[in-house]
Amino acid sequence: MFYATLEGLRRFNIPHNFEFISVISLYAQLIRDGRLKVDHSWNKDGLKFTCQDPCKLVRQGLGDKVAEDLRFVIRAVAGEENFVDTWPRLSNNYCCGGGGGALQAGFVENRRRFGRLKFDQLAATGADVVITPCHNCHTQILDICDYYGGRWKTTHLWNWVEKALVIDSRG
Amino acid sequence: MSRPKGSVLVVGGGIAGVQAALDLADSGFYVHLVEKSSAIGGTMSQLDKTFPTNDCSACILSPKLVEAGRHLNINLLTLTDVLDVQGGPGSFNVRVRKNPRYVDPDKCIACGTCAEKCPKKVPSEFDLGLGTRKAIYLRYPQAVPLKYAIDPEACIYLKKPGRCGFCKKVCPSGAINFDDKPEEFNLEVGSVILSLGFRPFDPSGLDYTGYATFKNVVTSMEFERLLSPSGPCMGHMERPSDHKEPRKIAWLQCIGSRDINRACHGYCSSVCCMYAIKQAVIAREHSGSGQLSSSIFFMDMRTHGKGFEAYFDRAMKEGVNFHRARVHTILPAADDNLLLRYSGEDGGIREEEFDMVVLSVGLETDPEVMKLCHDLGIELDHDNFVSTSLFAPVASSRPGIFVCGALGEPKDIPQSVMEASAAACGAGGILHSSRWTETRKKEFPPERNVYAEPPRIGVFVCSCGINIASVVDVEEVTEYAKTLPGVVFAQNNLFTCSQDTINQMSETVKRERLNRVVVASCTPRTHEPLFQETLREAGINKFLFEMANIRDQDSWVHQKWPHEATNKAKDLVRMAVAKVRGDEPLPYNHVPVTRKALVIGAGVAGMVSALSLADQGFPVCLVERKDHLGGHGRKFYRTWQGNPMQEYLEELMERVQSHPKIDVELGTTIDEVEGSVGQFRTRLSNGLEVAHGVAIVAVGAESFKPRYGPWNYLYGKNPNVHTLLELDQRFIADDNALRGLHEAVFIHCVGSRVPERPYCSRVCCTHAIDQALRLKELNPDMDIFMLYRDIRTYGKREYIYQEAREKGIVFIRYDLDNLPNVREKDGKIMVEVIDPILERQIRMRPDLLVLASAVRPRDDVGELSRFFKCAMTEEGFLLEAHMKLRPVDFATDGVYLAGLCHYPKPVEETIAQAQAAASRATLVLSRDAVLSESITAVVNSMKCTGCAVCAMVCAYSAVTFDRNSGKAVVDTGLCKGCGACVAGCRSDAITIRNLGNEQIMAAVEAAMEE
Amino acid sequence: MGKAIVDLSSIRATVKKQIAKAVPDAHIDYCLTCGLCSSGCPATGIEGLDPRKFLRMLVLGQDEEILETNWIYSCTMCQRCRYACPMGIDVGRIVYEIRGMRPREKRPKNLQRSCDLQRKNNSTGIPDEDFVWVVNDVLEEVRQNEPQWKDLQAPIDKKGALYYLNQNAKEPTVEPEEMVPLWKILHVAGIDWTYSSKWWDGANYCLFTGDREDWEYTVRKQAEVVDALGCRYYINTE
């Protein structure tokens, strides 16, 4: 969990010499810098994407900036017009209900009840793909999609970045 | 020290600034009124209606603005910035910069041709971007000064000279001046008043509100413009997304207030609850009977002002929904609607769809204002409001510089107006020895006696450039005027109001020996005073004058019917001539002023009023019913900011007693009052007769003691049950027993906001919480529970509510359906109440129970109100002349009120009101004589039957029934000339001078001739 | 919930006081009971509770019920309430403290187990050698099967790499092929990166048990390995 480390370093004042970053910001930076070339032409069928803003990464972690990076990357790899945003979004987005140990703690019924709001919100976007940058979100959203009968595909971001990669002929 | 300057700088032309300027200019000081924008009026001019009277904001404001705009002793500096202030009390040197208007105000006739032709549209800041204006614009239709201005940021010509310039081409009076330059200069003043107001909180940063994302989420200020007839949808109330009329609106309270997390504003903005209710009510009215559903989502309903609670009750009865819930999530719904998800107190989630959401945004200080205050060395508090002390509520940290209005703390209009007068009083206190030294006075030649002369009427027909002439055939009208009976002279002018025509008119009157004048031009509402003054300059009584409004009410509204408009202009001229024929010269009624004040009541309000006047050199007779000074204040321990009350009071009493200008009459009441403004004679119970020019009523109020009835709560039965003031007594006495207490319970609203006393006592929440904090100081381990209905710690008082919670004082809400149950068991108090969140019965066993009981009006106020012919509210408080704009005046001239007899209020507001009352009183006391209305009622006693209908319908008690003669009599000093008496009289026995039935009939019949 | 009378004269609100001591800026008492938190919380209604009622129970000293309710495991400590709370009250943080007050044996078993495992090395409990083996195995497979990726790298313990990459334990244990896309991306972008063979798991369940000491220990270990490798950036895969 991004936050566990970030907040841990912060709260316990743990000495370290590195900078702690999210891979999403890294993707965005690489794409912006041109070090990573992506092409969304693969998505000629117009697969619609939306995403989850992981609480621990966005609201509690790096804020709206990383959430905007996430959208930037999705738009870059799936096509500008193929991204459908949720509401609420960014730092104000709903928690999926899988975080905070809920996936491990048992109380499955409660967890799914919690996830209902997230399910309705994602379903309302009509997206075909839900990008879940966080592992907990990924598992929870897979589960509620299945449980409540959603029709989207729940995936990590890296699959789509890979799909859109433009590899120099130099290889 | 050399004599102080006799002038004052007022910075900020909102209602507070305008009020301060008018008070000062009318009491002998010259005022520079500086306003940053192109017109005065401030926020109030943007509002649609005002609470709790639902007055049209522009309607009640406009006359004040016009008055300020043409006041001989107010130098209106619009588009002007204050750069620097040097010096100190009595002598400040102020550097200002007047920014270019690019329109010569002396030439602009506000015809609007320029704006019509201007090709550049930009969002209107007055409409908060909801509508557009042109690059050359009037800030708003009733702007004062009514002069156009060019916005250099938008103007095509100013950005690229040579392009555009249409306005200059079409301006009929050649007023456009693209070469206008900023101008810097210095002003020498003796005092400075800052009335820079506030700006509405910008909720863009509060993403969860959906503002800036959803078009149909608007701020309350934006909603005011949507409601306003002069707003972007001309009062039709459309929602922004599709211009449809909303059917269901939600208001969200405390947006940017009482929020230390996202908004960083821990204070309460004081006005939002009331304006939200007002908007909810008005919106329903706009949309017709019950068509619109309005819901208000709030934390605590804060309707703590005069008439507010009744307004709230009425709104509830009329079907406005109130939800005690803050809303976190606003979701988009179909048709641009919005879905609100909120939680009931039981924790149940409810969802409701609205087609519009209004954010009740709070008030904050503009960063530019912060910078100015910083540059001026004015201390700000941590919320960036100007720091003041509760005992000197309008004094800033820099001596000689005063502050009023929302700049000091969020507040409503009456409070701002009150403070404006208080600030004027502050400035007057420094500068009184220089009164009338810098003011200008108009001198007129003696008036010609025209009684015996037959009417010789002159008619001046104005072309108003092309404003009239392009539609109305002014030549034809002029020729026609010459044919009318009594008309000996008629002339057409390009601009009748231009300085050269005015001079020429004066000459014409003398040359032609005219004794009546008609000007056919624009509206008398703006121009009558100018022409009347011209008549006086020509030695003619100013009441021998009429206007025919052939522009605003003719050429401008019948542009497509030139023939009919010309005929109508002739009719209007004929009517005016018929009316003026009957006009008689009227006296300028002067009432000599006895320059002494009577102040009734020697509590804080009365003593502050008395001292404020006495310090300005006016003798005061201070009458107190009890045999000691101090009033209610003697019972208070400290203010909510912790200032010891008794020390302040001691000092105040000492100053009053030793002041050479104050006579104190203790143990004395009023027996009889005669006379009117300037000339009161009051007989006191000790036999003394006091002649005075003004009176200030400051008789205070009482604390409600719930000895019987539903709010008893063991009061008077158990020794450990106190009212707030009784607990204060123990604090004052430093009762050590308090330190040993383990548990205290406070019950709020004891006898307030209940059917028999349906008003909020305003002070008790703050007082009770401060007492709880005091108990915590005495014993930090004491458990304290506050049983409340709504916590009403408005303004900065919110911080002590926060502090109380922080200190572990527990607040439990109750309502009238769930009253606390107080019992006694073995001499021990037991209190039970249901906590609405836990939905569980809570039991407390306090060893101290404090009742925050109501402030109630004194029973003898009625008698006093009869003496001074002033009205009372249903609750028995005294009623001011106007709830919004005349908060310390009575409808009866020369009588003012201050303190608790007006409404419950804390000491800082009492002091401000007392200073304000003193300021208003100086308007009379500073003069040898006051002018009373000339156009007044007059009784024909031959016709009068004495039925007294006239007396009953007179709102000013100017007409009374005289038992001796059996006839009605008019006190011209009180009469305002409204004519309600005339229309009520069946016998034609009472009439209004120059507005008699015969004259009106002459005009009516003239209209029907041809 | 029992509806017996709450006798405030006999309650002490010990939990509230404990939290106040541990977290001076928790400001539980600031609560205005405005309900904004509850309106925005997806856990409202679960176990008969919502954030406001939860705070109210603390304020009115319902300590037993607070320590017993499993609502604290439905609250994901997501802080959505805190985000908009006018008083900035951090219910997530308070829940964290209360989770920590529960004796270990009363905490949800699987959650506690994840943390216990993490304290040893990673949350799934697979040995570090297995992780190294899986990475190399998968890498080898890609290099062989996809000729265009024959140069793909997945360095482990590469000292002085610019970037350190953690790896959520879920992939190496149940879906190892999910590691590959990221490797490819980093490869194409020419990123100089490395895994660590120790403390490589980015997850940290000790945060969720509310156990401060466990959480601190694991983060400290992670930081140590990254610094030991001398990486300038620590990339979290989330």
Place this chain on the structure above:
Amino acid sequence: MSIVNQKIGGEIQTIASSLLESGEVAAFLGYTKGSLPGMMRPYVARDSGEAGNLSWSSFCVINLANYLPALLRSVEPPRRPNEPPPEGQLPKVGVVATGCWSRNMVVQVQENQIDRSRVVIVGVSSRGMVDRRKVERLVGNREITAIEEEDNVLIVRGKGFEETINRWDAVRDNCKTCLHPDPVIYDELAGGLSGDRQIPDRFHEVEEIEALSVDERWKWFQEEISSCLRCYACRNVCPLCYCPTCFVDDSRPQWVGKSTDEVDTALFHILRAYHCAGRCTDCGSCESACPMGIRMRLFTKKLQKDVIELYGFEPGLEADAPLPLSTYKVDDPEDFIITAGKKGDQK
């Protein structure tokens, strides 16, 4: 002879006599028999002897309140205009008052026309006064030489005929629709009280006109007043019309022409009625006094109906309720205000 009225007449005599005898009142205003059959005229008794001339019958149609202010002035010591009244109690007068007359007296007190403390009111519950025109009609407009009144019938005699008619058939319209025959204020009573009456269709006369079309109403109005002579008898008998200069006599301004021009006559009747709005007690004096039989009561009755409908007010019932045109309520009805499409208006 009507036993009831005779008894009342006797009691009035007794009371008046004792009031005059004791000096309690300086004069007593009542009725005495007129010279024509079925005619009564107001009468002032100045001593106990004259009290014997007082009488009571169903023909007391003119409202005595009308004479009360002048009578009060007549017993005061003479003084110049605007000279304050002398100190101390001024002489009192006695007066007979039925329900409507007493209500007028209440209004007169409210309008400062009489001083209540100077009036001893002898209350009489009215059984309804008889309309002489109705009697004439009921006997076929033959010349009447004598009318004898019994409790429930009138025996009408003329040349060659004697007819007995039902008294109630001849009672005035205003009395038939009167709800409060008992005096509202009184100091003594002659005869008993009869209590308020229930009359479901008390405004039927007005409603019948209201039901007409506007043109029909105009026609009715024109016809109704066409015979008006502008003799002002209606005004002169009205206790509400006490202006020193009536608007019809005013020349500055001249509201109404003085001729019998139709418009001026119409304006006279409209304004006269309007001046009575909220004050008229429907005593019927005006109609009874009109030589031409104009039913001008309908105009005042219409206003009476509207005042009740709009403001829930009936004059004279409560001494301290302000007259409806001298007061207001914030939420008074205002359906008549045009809104030009603004709020609530159906588009």
Place this chain on the structure above:
Amino acid sequence: MEQVTNAEWEPRIIAFLCNWCSYAGADLAGVSRYQYPPSIRIVRVPCSGRVSANMILDALRAGADGVLVSGCHPGDCHYISGNLYARRRFALLERLLEFVGVEPGRISFSWVSASEGEQFAKVVEEVTERVKRLGPARRLVKEISSCPS
């Protein structure tokens, strides 16, 4: 007086406007250039409470085809309560006039505030329209003999 055909006939309407609200509203209509028929002749009075029944009848008598009285909205009266007394006077007068056969629409009452320029124009339009439908005034007009039509 010459008979004109209704098509081109423009009625003459006397409008008594209170100085503080409705007269100002009429000014604002002008400032905002709201166009309305040239039918009204405005008489400025201090307050709608100044307008008596006599004045309204006098206007009709003098030949006005319609009379409009307009004041401040209830609660807005510059003189506190003048419009509230006026409201009662007008309500009764209007009903009485209709009772005696004066056409509904001859006399009209409205509230127009100083900020309701457009509203003023609309009121004039409506009043003019109503009067036009009725045709020239005949009843209570002095100059012409009233014909029971």
